[in-house]
Amino acid sequence: MNKKSGTSKDAADKLVKNIRRKTRRLHATEEKIRIVLAGLQGEESIAALCRREGISESLYYSWSKEFLEAGKQRLAGDTARQATSPEVKELRSESAALKEVVADLTLENRLLKKSILGDGEYEE
Incomplete structure (x- = not known):
């Protein structure tokens, strides 16, 4: 009996993962830049900004880090393009x-x- 409930739990977990994967919101590059710049302006707290935009703070900070690193490379003269x-x-x-x-x-x-x-x- 325990084995049967374990497989149904696994199936349920797999179903939930698939739903989350398919409903994951993809943000356009321009949208990410707009959000990061709004956070850098400091007119509102990062927590409030993230709540308003519907993203987690960790996602905001990863975007912010990528944004600043790209700017740093560009200013350093690393202009090699893909x-x-x-x-x-x-x-x-x-x-x-x-x-x-x-x-x-x-x-x-x-x-x-x-x-x-x-x-x-x-x-x-």
Whole structure:
């Protein structure tokens, strides 16, 4: 009997997790920035801001930390951007084409070396 109630509890826990996962609110980047800037202005407490926005304080502080770290990197001159997906695909295809060229040239080079006689004269 205990085993049966344990599996139903597991199933219920799994169902609750799935519901929470599917109903989790996703915040747009602009919304996160707006909330963090409102908190940095200090016109209201962080607790009040979080209650009004419907987020936890720990979520606010993680967004705030990410926001400030990104600003710090930008001001430090770390402006390397992430390659976009089309750029990555283009670079990969270019790399494959160059590898083919290297393979062709290597093969041609080996064939030319084999056509040379041992005494340094070319075979005719």
